Amino acid sequence: MTDIVGVISEIVRLTLLFATPFLFASLGEVFAQRSGVLNLGVEGIMLMGAFFAIFVVSDKGLALSPWAGVLAALIVGGLMGLAMAFVSVTLQAQQGISGIGFTLFGQGMSSLLFKVLAGGVITVRGFQPITFPVLSGLPFFGTALFQHNILVYIAFALVPISVWVLNRTSFGLQVRAVGQNPAAADSVGVSVARVRYITVTLGGMMAGLAGASLSIAITNVFQENMTAGAGFIAVALVYFGAWSPWRVMGGALLFSAASILQNFVQIFNSLRGVTINIPPNLLIMVPYVLIIVVLIFARERKRVEPAALTKPFEREEG
Amino acid sequence: MSPMSSRPRLTRLLGGDPVAALAPLVAVLLALSVGAIILLALGKNPIEAYSAMINGAFGDDRSLFRTLTRATPLLLVAIGICVAFRGGMINIGAEGQLFIGAISATAFSLALSGRLPGGLLAILTLIVGAAAGAIWGAVPGILKARFDVNEILSTVMMNEIAIQLLIYLLSGPMIDPEQVKLGTRVPQSSALPEDVWLGRLAPPSQIHIGLFIALAMAVIVYALLWRTTIGYRIRAVGENRDAARYAGISVPRYLALSLILSGALAGLAGAVEVTGVTHRMVEGFAVGYGFSGIVVALFGRLHPIGAVPSAILFGALLVGADRMQRTVQVPSATIIALQGLVVVFVVSSEIWVRRRSARRQVSAAEAAPVARQEASA
Amino acid sequence: MRRQMLISLLIVALLVAALGSVSAQEPIKVGLILPSSGNDLAWSQSMYEGLLAVQEAMGGESALQITYIEGMFDVTAATEAMRDFGDEGYDLVIAHGAQYGTSLFELAPEYPETSFAWGTASDTGADRGITNVFAYGARAQEGGYVNGVMAGLLTKSNIIGIVGPVPAGDAILYNNGFVQGVNASNPDAEVLITYTGSFGDTAAAASAAQAHIAAGADILTGSAQQVPGAVEAIQSAKGYWFATDTNQAEVWPDTVVAAQVYNWQPVIQAMLDARASGVKGGIAFQPTLGDGALQMAFNEALEGVPAEVFEAGRAAMARIMAKEVYPLGTLPEEQFRIAIVMPSSITDLAWSQAIFSALLELQQQLGGPEKLEIAYTEGMFDVTAAAQALRDYAEDGYDLVIAHGTQYGTSLFELAQDYPETAFAWGTASETAENIFAYEANAEQGGYVNGVMAGLLTKSNVIGIVGPVPAGDALLYINGFQQGIKASNPDAEILLTYTGSFSDTAAAAEAAQTQIAAGADVLSGSAQQVIGAIEAIQAAGGYWFGTQSDQSGAWPQTVVASQVFNWTPVLGRMVELVATGVYGGEAYSLTFANGGLKIVYGGVDIPAEVIDAANAAIEAIKSGEIVVLQQLPE
Missing domain, CATH: 3.40.50.2300 (Response regulator)
Structure with a gap:
C-alpha cells in the first residue's frame, strides 16, 4: 500500500476495465434510443451474451477461442435485439414493458441453460491482457493503459466510431431523424421501421458483447444473474450522457471509478490502525449518488432527447 | 399512450369488445406454448405443469387467497405507477420506494410500540410507510422538476441506494437484537408489534385486509386522476407538457407531484406487505415487486381500475409458477423465462386491441364529426 | 445417442426397481425451500447436496423423496410453499433461510405431524410450546479461523483480502473467524475487508478482488454465490483462495487451498432419526468444526503450499475442537x-x-x-x-x-x-x-481423574494433599481427588493438611515434608503455595499431581499430570456478549464435557494402564456415568 503511484495506476487500470461492459451496452442503447426505441431489455440480453460467450469458450461447452465466444454473444444479442425490434417496431408494443419482459426472459433463460448445459460454475481462460513492447513497461501508464485485454480497447475505440457514425454518416442522420421526427423522416423516404430494426438489433449485439466482456474478459466465470443490474445502469448512463457517446463514456468512467474507489476506501478503512468506521453499505451507495449529483451540476448540457423516444411510429395510410 | 387510455371507462376496460378481451388471452396461450416447448426439452410434461399452475393459482379457496395476497402489493405499486406514467414520469424506482416505505413503517412501529393506542399506531404506521415512499419518490421528482435530471436514471440509482440503505439498517442499527445475541446476525428487524399487524381475512391463509386498502386506493386514485383538478393537471402534463404549460399549469410541480404520489403508493405497498404478511423486515423482502408492479400497471392500461384484474392475473402467474416449480420440479429459472415470455407476448398483442379500437373510433368519428372536432381541439 | 440410450436404460432400471419395491414402505417425504439456486456453489447448494447424500444413504427415491423449490427470495412465496408441503403431509420441511422463520413459526402449529427445520437459527420455539420445529446454524467462524491461520502462514506480502457480500449473517461470522485466525498465526499480516453489498454480483466481487490485489493482497477469501469472480481474479494473479460453504477446490484445484464445507447430511439424518423415534422438533443443531456437519477440506495436492501450512490448519482445527481456541462470532467494533x-x-x-x-x-x-x-x-x-x-x-x-x-x-x-x-x-x-x-471450575472432576491415577501409582499406599483453606475451588479439587483415590485404590491412606494460606510456600513445604515423613509417595495440592510442596516431593523422589495450571514446566520428572483450567471459551464468550450489549447474567462452569478442563501430562514415564484408567474416568465423567460429588458425605 506504500506505493501510491502504483495504487493509482491500478485504480486507473481497473476503472477502464470495469467501465468496458457499461460502455458496450450503453453505446448500443444510444443508437436504439437515438432512433426512438427505449430498450429496457439490456440486462437480459447481457446475461444471454455472457452465457453463450462463455459456453462457447469453455471446456464444458465447445472449447473454442474467445473470439468465437464474442461471435456467439453478438449473434445471440443480435437475435434478441431483432426480437425486441419486432415487438417494439412492428407490433408497436410498449417499450418499457416489453424490455422488462426481455430482461426476465434473459435472466431465466440464461440461468436455465447454465443449469442444464453446464450444471455448475463455468470458468474459462478468456481474453488475456495484451503486452505491448515498451509501452506496457512504462511506469504508471504501463499498468494503467497498456495491460488491458483487447475488448477494453475495442470498447473505447467504439466511442469515436459511434460519434462519427451518428454525426457524419447518412445512416447516422437517418437514425437521428427517425428519433426526432419520424413522420418527417418517413415523408422524405426514410424507412422508420428499417432504421429502428437496425439500431435495436445493433443495440442487442452490443449488449450481448457487454455480457461477453463480463464473462470471458473480466471475470472469466459465469454465475446465474451475474450482471446484477448492470444492464439497468447501462441504460441510466445513456440518460446521464444525454445520448452523446462521449458523455456516455464519461458517465461509464465516472461510475466505474467511483465503484473502484469505494473498494479502496473500504480497504483503507480496514487497515490496522485506521479507526474511521464507515459502514460498507454506505460506501457502496457512493457511485449511484455521485451519478445523480454530477448530473445536477452538469446542467447546461445541450439537450438532444429524441422527441420520438418510446413512441411507436405508424405510417399514416394513404 | 394508446388512444383508448385517455378515455377510460369501466365498460371499455372490462369488455364490450370481445377481440380486445381475447387478444391478451391468446397471447398468454401462445407464450405458454413456447414455454411448453421449453418444458418438453427439459423432459417435463407441459400439461401436468400448466394444470399445476392453474390449480395453484385458482384451484380452490386457498389458492385464490394466495393469488389475492400476492396481488395486494402488486396492485398498490401498479396504481402508483399509473399516476407517474400518466403524469409523464417513467418511475422505475418503485422497488426502492417500496423498501423505504416498509423499513420506515417498521422503524416507526417498533419505536412507538406501546406508546400509542394500537389502532392509532397501526394507521400511523401505514401513513409513515406511504410518507417515506413519497419522500423517496420526491427525490427524483424534484430532481426532474428543478434540475431536469432524467427520472429513469435517478430512479434506477435510487433503487440501488435504497437496497444498500436497507442492508445497512438491517445489519446494523435496526438488526433484531435476538440475532445479535444468538450470534447468527441474520439481517432482519425485530418482529413488529402485533398492534400493527393487519387483520387476516381467512386464517390460516395469509390474505389480509391490505387487499381492501389496495382496492380502495384503486378507486381513490381513479377519482383523483379523473375527477379532480389535480388529477386533470397531472394527466395534462403527462400528455403534452408544452400544451400544459400554455394552459398555465406549473409543469415542474406536477411532474414532481406525480412521482411523489407514485412513491407514496409504493411505500404504502411496502408498509402493507410488512404489516400484513411478513411481520418483520428481512433482507430480500418483496424483491421484484417494484418491477412486477410496472408490468401490472402497463397490463392494466395505466388505469387504476384496470390494474385490479391485471394485478390478480400477475399474482396468479407468480403463485401458479411456484406451484408448478414444486410439482414438476423444474428449475426456478424456467419460470422466470416463462414470465418474460408472457409479458412480451401480451404486450405485443395489444396492437390488435389498439387497431380495432382505433377503427371503431374512426367509424364513430365519421358518424359524429362534430364531436370528433371538439375532442381534437 | 449413446447418452440417450444410457438414460433410457437408467429409466428402465429405475422403473424396475420402483416396481420391485411397490410393497415397501411409503417413502419419507422431504420438502426443501432454497433462497437462491440449488447450484449456487454456496449456501443453497450445500443443503441440497446434503439432502441428496441422505437420500443416497437411505437407498434412493424409494426411501426418501425430495421436492425442492429454489429461488425463493420472496418470503411470501416461501410461506405458501411451506403450507403446500404441510398440506400434502410431508414429513420434513426444510426452510433454508433465516428470513423464513417468522412465517414458519406461524404455520408450524397447524401441521403438528410435519417437522419443520430452519437455519441459520437456534430458536425452535420450544419456549412457546412449539414442538415440531428444528433449528440449525453452523459456527462458521470456526472454519474461518482455521482458514485464517493457514492464510496467515501462507501469505508472502502479509496482506490478505476478504471479499464479503453484506456485513451480516454467516458471512460476518466467517469473516470474523478468519481475521482471528490470521491474527493468531501472523500478527503482522493485514486483513483487508470489502463488501460488495450483494450476494450475486460476480463482477462486483471481481472488482473488489482486483482492488485487494492492487493493494498487495496475495491471498483472498470470501463468501456467497458471487465469489467465482473473486476466485478467478486471484487465480490470474497467481495467489491463493480460501473457501467456505462448499468445497470450491473442485472448480479451482490450482487456487483453493482449503475450504470450510457445510455438510448438512448428518444434521438432516439426525432430524429424520429424531422423527423416527417420535421427536418432531425442539432440537437446535449447532454444527461445530469437526462434528461431521462442519468440515474442513484441505487441498493438499496444491503445489507451492508447504506442508506446515496444512499441519497448522489441522492443529488449529484440533485446538478448536478441544475448545482451546474460541473464535468469536461477534468482534468488538472498537478497542x-x-x-x-x-x-x-x-x-x-x-x-x-x-x-x-x-x-x-x-x-x-x-x-x-x-x-x-x-x-x-x-x-x-x-x-x-x-x-x-x-x-x-x-x-x-x-x-x-x-x-x-x-x-x-x-x-x-x-x-x-x-x-x-x-x-x-x-x-x-x-x-x-x-x-x-459468574464462572467456576468444576475442579472436582479433574481432581477425581488425578486421584484415580494417584491411587494406581502409589507404592506406599499413602497419598498426601496440601490444601490452602477448605473453601472454593481448592475444596472442590481436594474432594474430587479423594473420591478418585477411593475409586482406584480403596485401601490407600489419605493425609490431608490445610496450611490456612494460599501463598505460604514455606508452610506448604513443611506440610509436604510431614506427609512424606508419614510415608506418602504421591502428593497433590492447590493454590500458588504448592511450589514449596512440589520441591519437597521432588527431593523425596515421589510424584505430584497439579491443578489450575500446567505445573510440569519446572518439574517435568515429578509432575505426573495437571488439571488445567481452560478459560479461553469463557473469556471469549464474555467478550462476544459484551460486544453485543449483554453485560452479564450468564454463569459458566468449566467441565470435561465442555472442554473447560483438561488433563495435561508431564514428563513422567507412567504405565499405559494408568493413562487408560484416567481416560476412562474422563469419558465416564463426560457421559455422566460418574458423578463426582462436590461435597464429601459426612
Missing part, C-alpha cells in the same frame, strides 16, 4: 478493554496464571493490544484493596472488569450497581446479576 484483579501473581503457575495466559492468547487472536487492552492488578489478597482496584477500573471505563476470586464477591455486587454500563465477572462463583457474569 475492547479488559481489567482483571487477581489474588496472586500472574506467574503463580496456578489460579491467576491460568486465566492470564488465556487473556494473552485472546489478545493476540483479536489483533493485539490495539484491539484488546488488558490491565491487571495482581497479588490482591487484601479484599479492600481489591475492591478499590475494581472500582478504579470501572471508573476508567473498562468494558469488562474481572474479579478473579470468590472473596471479591461482596464488594463486586455493591459496585456493579454504580456502573450499569460496565460488565463485571467473578469466580469461583455461580451468582450473577444484570451486569455480572
Whole structure:
C-alpha cells in the first residue's frame, strides 16, 4: 500500500476495465434510443451474451477461442435485439414493458441453460491482457493503459466510431431523424421501421458483447444473474450522457471509478490502525449518488432527447 | 399512450369488445406454448405443469387467497405507477420506494410500540410507510422538476441506494437484537408489534385486509386522476407538457407531484406487505415487486381500475409458477423465462386491441364529426 | 445417442426397481425451500447436496423423496410453499433461510405431524410450546479461523483480502473467524475487508478482488454465490483462495487451498432419526468444526503450499475442537478493554496464571493490544484493596472488569450497581446479576481423574494433599481427588493438611515434608503455595499431581499430570456478549464435557494402564456415568 503511484495506476487500470461492459451496452442503447426505441431489455440480453460467450469458450461447452465466444454473444444479442425490434417496431408494443419482459426472459433463460448445459460454475481462460513492447513497461501508464485485454480497447475505440457514425454518416442522420421526427423522416423516404430494426438489433449485439466482456474478459466465470443490474445502469448512463457517446463514456468512467474507489476506501478503512468506521453499505451507495449529483451540476448540457423516444411510429395510410 | 387510455371507462376496460378481451388471452396461450416447448426439452410434461399452475393459482379457496395476497402489493405499486406514467414520469424506482416505505413503517412501529393506542399506531404506521415512499419518490421528482435530471436514471440509482440503505439498517442499527445475541446476525428487524399487524381475512391463509386498502386506493386514485383538478393537471402534463404549460399549469410541480404520489403508493405497498404478511423486515423482502408492479400497471392500461384484474392475473402467474416449480420440479429459472415470455407476448398483442379500437373510433368519428372536432381541439 | 440410450436404460432400471419395491414402505417425504439456486456453489447448494447424500444413504427415491423449490427470495412465496408441503403431509420441511422463520413459526402449529427445520437459527420455539420445529446454524467462524491461520502462514506480502457480500449473517461470522485466525498465526499480516453489498454480483466481487490485489493482497477469501469472480481474479494473479460453504477446490484445484464445507447430511439424518423415534422438533443443531456437519477440506495436492501450512490448519482445527481456541462470532467494533484483579501473581503457575495466559492468547487472536487492552492488578489478597482496584477500573471505563476470586464477591455486587454500563465477572462463583457474569471450575472432576491415577501409582499406599483453606475451588479439587483415590485404590491412606494460606510456600513445604515423613509417595495440592510442596516431593523422589495450571514446566520428572483450567471459551464468550450489549447474567462452569478442563501430562514415564484408567474416568465423567460429588458425605 506504500506505493501510491502504483495504487493509482491500478485504480486507473481497473476503472477502464470495469467501465468496458457499461460502455458496450450503453453505446448500443444510444443508437436504439437515438432512433426512438427505449430498450429496457439490456440486462437480459447481457446475461444471454455472457452465457453463450462463455459456453462457447469453455471446456464444458465447445472449447473454442474467445473470439468465437464474442461471435456467439453478438449473434445471440443480435437475435434478441431483432426480437425486441419486432415487438417494439412492428407490433408497436410498449417499450418499457416489453424490455422488462426481455430482461426476465434473459435472466431465466440464461440461468436455465447454465443449469442444464453446464450444471455448475463455468470458468474459462478468456481474453488475456495484451503486452505491448515498451509501452506496457512504462511506469504508471504501463499498468494503467497498456495491460488491458483487447475488448477494453475495442470498447473505447467504439466511442469515436459511434460519434462519427451518428454525426457524419447518412445512416447516422437517418437514425437521428427517425428519433426526432419520424413522420418527417418517413415523408422524405426514410424507412422508420428499417432504421429502428437496425439500431435495436445493433443495440442487442452490443449488449450481448457487454455480457461477453463480463464473462470471458473480466471475470472469466459465469454465475446465474451475474450482471446484477448492470444492464439497468447501462441504460441510466445513456440518460446521464444525454445520448452523446462521449458523455456516455464519461458517465461509464465516472461510475466505474467511483465503484473502484469505494473498494479502496473500504480497504483503507480496514487497515490496522485506521479507526474511521464507515459502514460498507454506505460506501457502496457512493457511485449511484455521485451519478445523480454530477448530473445536477452538469446542467447546461445541450439537450438532444429524441422527441420520438418510446413512441411507436405508424405510417399514416394513404 | 394508446388512444383508448385517455378515455377510460369501466365498460371499455372490462369488455364490450370481445377481440380486445381475447387478444391478451391468446397471447398468454401462445407464450405458454413456447414455454411448453421449453418444458418438453427439459423432459417435463407441459400439461401436468400448466394444470399445476392453474390449480395453484385458482384451484380452490386457498389458492385464490394466495393469488389475492400476492396481488395486494402488486396492485398498490401498479396504481402508483399509473399516476407517474400518466403524469409523464417513467418511475422505475418503485422497488426502492417500496423498501423505504416498509423499513420506515417498521422503524416507526417498533419505536412507538406501546406508546400509542394500537389502532392509532397501526394507521400511523401505514401513513409513515406511504410518507417515506413519497419522500423517496420526491427525490427524483424534484430532481426532474428543478434540475431536469432524467427520472429513469435517478430512479434506477435510487433503487440501488435504497437496497444498500436497507442492508445497512438491517445489519446494523435496526438488526433484531435476538440475532445479535444468538450470534447468527441474520439481517432482519425485530418482529413488529402485533398492534400493527393487519387483520387476516381467512386464517390460516395469509390474505389480509391490505387487499381492501389496495382496492380502495384503486378507486381513490381513479377519482383523483379523473375527477379532480389535480388529477386533470397531472394527466395534462403527462400528455403534452408544452400544451400544459400554455394552459398555465406549473409543469415542474406536477411532474414532481406525480412521482411523489407514485412513491407514496409504493411505500404504502411496502408498509402493507410488512404489516400484513411478513411481520418483520428481512433482507430480500418483496424483491421484484417494484418491477412486477410496472408490468401490472402497463397490463392494466395505466388505469387504476384496470390494474385490479391485471394485478390478480400477475399474482396468479407468480403463485401458479411456484406451484408448478414444486410439482414438476423444474428449475426456478424456467419460470422466470416463462414470465418474460408472457409479458412480451401480451404486450405485443395489444396492437390488435389498439387497431380495432382505433377503427371503431374512426367509424364513430365519421358518424359524429362534430364531436370528433371538439375532442381534437 | 449413446447418452440417450444410457438414460433410457437408467429409466428402465429405475422403473424396475420402483416396481420391485411397490410393497415397501411409503417413502419419507422431504420438502426443501432454497433462497437462491440449488447450484449456487454456496449456501443453497450445500443443503441440497446434503439432502441428496441422505437420500443416497437411505437407498434412493424409494426411501426418501425430495421436492425442492429454489429461488425463493420472496418470503411470501416461501410461506405458501411451506403450507403446500404441510398440506400434502410431508414429513420434513426444510426452510433454508433465516428470513423464513417468522412465517414458519406461524404455520408450524397447524401441521403438528410435519417437522419443520430452519437455519441459520437456534430458536425452535420450544419456549412457546412449539414442538415440531428444528433449528440449525453452523459456527462458521470456526472454519474461518482455521482458514485464517493457514492464510496467515501462507501469505508472502502479509496482506490478505476478504471479499464479503453484506456485513451480516454467516458471512460476518466467517469473516470474523478468519481475521482471528490470521491474527493468531501472523500478527503482522493485514486483513483487508470489502463488501460488495450483494450476494450475486460476480463482477462486483471481481472488482473488489482486483482492488485487494492492487493493494498487495496475495491471498483472498470470501463468501456467497458471487465469489467465482473473486476466485478467478486471484487465480490470474497467481495467489491463493480460501473457501467456505462448499468445497470450491473442485472448480479451482490450482487456487483453493482449503475450504470450510457445510455438510448438512448428518444434521438432516439426525432430524429424520429424531422423527423416527417420535421427536418432531425442539432440537437446535449447532454444527461445530469437526462434528461431521462442519468440515474442513484441505487441498493438499496444491503445489507451492508447504506442508506446515496444512499441519497448522489441522492443529488449529484440533485446538478448536478441544475448545482451546474460541473464535468469536461477534468482534468488538472498537478497542475492547479488559481489567482483571487477581489474588496472586500472574506467574503463580496456578489460579491467576491460568486465566492470564488465556487473556494473552485472546489478545493476540483479536489483533493485539490495539484491539484488546488488558490491565491487571495482581497479588490482591487484601479484599479492600481489591475492591478499590475494581472500582478504579470501572471508573476508567473498562468494558469488562474481572474479579478473579470468590472473596471479591461482596464488594463486586455493591459496585456493579454504580456502573450499569460496565460488565463485571467473578469466580469461583455461580451468582450473577444484570451486569455480572459468574464462572467456576468444576475442579472436582479433574481432581477425581488425578486421584484415580494417584491411587494406581502409589507404592506406599499413602497419598498426601496440601490444601490452602477448605473453601472454593481448592475444596472442590481436594474432594474430587479423594473420591478418585477411593475409586482406584480403596485401601490407600489419605493425609490431608490445610496450611490456612494460599501463598505460604514455606508452610506448604513443611506440610509436604510431614506427609512424606508419614510415608506418602504421591502428593497433590492447590493454590500458588504448592511450589514449596512440589520441591519437597521432588527431593523425596515421589510424584505430584497439579491443578489450575500446567505445573510440569519446572518439574517435568515429578509432575505426573495437571488439571488445567481452560478459560479461553469463557473469556471469549464474555467478550462476544459484551460486544453485543449483554453485560452479564450468564454463569459458566468449566467441565470435561465442555472442554473447560483438561488433563495435561508431564514428563513422567507412567504405565499405559494408568493413562487408560484416567481416560476412562474422563469419558465416564463426560457421559455422566460418574458423578463426582462436590461435597464429601459426612
